[in-house]
Structure formats: structure tokens, C-alpha cells
Amino acid sequence: LEHEDWVIASTLLCISTAAMPVIKFMTIGQIYVDITLQDPANFHSGLKARKFINEFSQKFSELRPLALVLKTLLYQLGLNNLWTGGLNSYCLILMIISFLQVYRNNPDDVQAGADSQKKNLGILLLNFLELFGRYFDFNTTAISVLGGGRHFPYPHPIPSQLIIMDPFNHNNVLGQNSFNMWQVQKAFHDFLEDEDSILPFLQDAWMSYYYYSAKNKVHNGNQSGESV
Numbered sequence: 028l029e030h031e032d033w034v035i036a037s038t039l040l041c042i043s044t045a046a047m048p049v050i051k052f053m054t055i056g057q058i059y060v061d062i063t064l065q066d067p068a069n070f071h072s073g074l075k076a077r078k079f080i081n082e083f084s085q086k087f088s089e090l091r092p093l094a095l096v097l098k099t100l101l102y103q104l105g106l107n108n109l110w111t112g113g114l115n116s117y118c119l120i121l122m123i124i125s126f127l128q129v130y131r132n133n134p135d136d137v138q139a140g141a142d143s144q145k146k147n148l149g150i151l152l153l154n155f156l157e158l159f160g161r162y163f164d165f166n167t168t169a170i171s172v173l174g175g176g177r178h179f180p181y182p183h184p185i186p187s188q189l190i191i192m193d194p195f196n197h198n199n200v201l202g203q204n205s206f207n208m209w210q211v212q213k214a215f216h217d218f219l220e221d222e223d224s225i226l227p228f229l230q231d232a233w234m235s236y237y238y239y240s241a242k243n244k245v246h247n248g249n250q251s252g253e254s255v
Contacts, residue, residue, distance in 0.1 A: 028052065042110050049110075075195055080120055083172075087127045092148055093155065094120050104214050112207030114189065121172055121191050121201070126155050128176025153219065160215030165189055165208050169200075 028050070029036040038053040050062040063073055084090050097119055098107065106113035114122075130151070169181035169190040181190050189202030205211070 076117065079194060080124075083124050087124065089127060089148060089151055090120070090123055093123050093152060096148075096152060097123065097155070100214075100218065101211070106207065106211050106214060109202070109204050112205060112210075114202075114205055114208070114211050118189060118191055118202045118205065121194075122159065122170065123155065124172045125170045125176050125178070125191075126158060127151075128172065129178065130154060156215045156219045160212055160217075160219050163212070165212060 028034050029039055033054050033056075035053050035055060038051075040051045042049050042051065048064045050064070051060070053059050080090075094116070098116060101107040101114055101119070105111075107115070109115035109118065163178075165188070166186050167180055167184045168178050169192060171177050171179070171192040173192070173194055185200075185203065189205040189208045191201040193199035193201050202208070
């Protein structure tokens with residue numbers, strides 16, 4: 028990879044000590060890439076996870092924009108890597124799925140408005156930050172996205188760590204390396220309280236998302252011969 032002209036060699040990082048060994052780097056197009064490797068001692072669920080998330084993306088149209096905006100926020104705060112105790116993309120997406128499941132099934136659990144507001148991404152984002160920044164107890168509560176999604180008391184609490192049940196292995200707990208989860212929660216809380224920062228960030232984030240979406244539609248349309 029270090030000899031490929033599309034890879035920025037100085038960004039190459041191999042983390043062989045991770046539960047699932049990973050190679051991280053950035054392309055010249057400023058795209059961050061993670062390549063996970065099959066370990067004989069661990070089941071690699073990457074392809075299943077991709078299909079699983081795609082199915083939820085079809086069910087929840089809000090999942091993709093919320094994920095991109097929250098990933099941007101975590102990146103800016105330096106809390107987007109599990110191997111440094113932060114929150115990786117997969118765990119973040121499972122948290123968003125769980126939030127959308129609970130929010131839609133139990134609108135009174137969060138400050139929900141009328142049905143028309145459920146499509147308002149700004150309200151959804153603020154409710155996500157409120158739930159996981161103010162109210163959610165990461166020390167004792169587990170997250171599962173199976174069976175319609177639920178939050179439940181975990182029998183073996185893990186202080187300051189994220190507890191997400193692996194959708195493909197009920198004996199495996201995801202997020203156990205997120206030892207700085209208290210910082211993630213504090214960041215969500217502080218960001219929610221900082222009105223001077225949140226509005227400009229949201230404006231930039233949504234503009235970036237819609238630009239990316241429009242560009243992607245044009246690209247896909249050109250590939251299929253369709254006009255946009």
C-alpha cells in the first residue's frame with residue numbers, strides 16, 4: 028500500500044494488537060480507509076455487518092445523514108477511534124439505529140414532537156445528543172438492536188465503557204475498548220449546551236451532507252446512463 032500513488036504513505040498505520048487487526052490510512056482524495064484482517068481466533072463479520080447496516084439504511088432514511096454528521100463531530104473532537112478509547116463508526120451506527128428504534132417506538136422517552144418532526148434531522152440529532160449526552164447510563168446499561176431494539180440493565184457493568192451486544196454473536200460485547208466513553212458522553216453534553224458552536228456546525232455539516240448526496244446521485248446517474 029505504501030507504494031500506491033492513491034495512498035498517503037505517511038498516514039499508514041497497522042494496529043496488530045486490536046481484537047480484529049486493522050490497517051488505517053488516508054487516500055489522496057482525503058478518504059479515511061480501514062482494512063480489517065481475518066484473524067483465525069476471531070470471527071470476521073464485516074460482510075454481514077455491511078448487509079445488516081444497508082438493510083437498516085433502507086428502513087431508516089435518517090440513519091445515513093445522522094451517521095455522517097456525528098462521525099464528523101467525533102472526528103473534530105479526536106474521539107472517533109476505538110483503539111484510543113473513542114467511538115468507532117460501527118458502534119456509532121449501532122447507537123443511532125438503537126436510538127431510532129427507541130425514538131420511533133417510544134416517542135415519549137425523548138422530547139419527541141409531532142409526526143412531521145420525526146423527519147426533521149435537526150431535531151433527531153439534538154434528541155440523540157440529549158439521550159446519550161445527558162440521560163444514558165453507559166456504566167450499567169446495554170444496547171441491543173435486535174428484536175426491535177432495546178436498552179436493558181447489563182448484569183456485568185463495565186465502568187466508562189460502551190456495552191453493545193454484537194448482532195451476530197450474543198456472547199460478544201462490542202465497544203469494550205471504548206474506555207473513554209465518559210469523554211464521548213461529555214462531548215455530546217457540552218456540544219448540546221454550546222449554542223454558539225452547534226448552529227454553525229450543523230449548517231456546515233448539513234451542507235456537506237447534501238453536497239455529497241447530490242454528487243453521489245450525479246455519479247450514480249452517469250454510471251447508469253440516467254439524466255439527473
